Amino acid sequence: MKVNKSIGCTVNECKYHAKNESFCSLDHINVVKHTNRATNPEATDCGSFETE
Ligand code: SF4
Incomplete structure (x- = not known):
């Protein structure tokens, strides 16, 4: 899986999470x-999240 080191993320329940590393695998996300x-910060979120 691709790892985008420009997008750090700890949401490993997301199907786009890089799993072994705390990064997103997408080229871009919508916040x-x-x-x-x-x-x-609680008022913002990742709009690209999807369950596995
Ligand atoms: S889509 Fe959003 S929630 Fe999912 S891994 Fe990427 S940054 Fe994290």
Whole structure:
């Protein structure tokens, strides 16, 4: 599996996670927010996540 060392990620439940290393395997991801105006890290998330 490809490892994109520009996108660190600890969500190893995601089907795009590089598994052996804490990185994403996608070329790019979409980061999304859950509120109109994000004011803390918890308000943001990876919109490219998919379950395995
Ligand atoms: S798609 Fe998002 S959640 Fe999934 S491995 Fe990549 S960065 Fe992590």
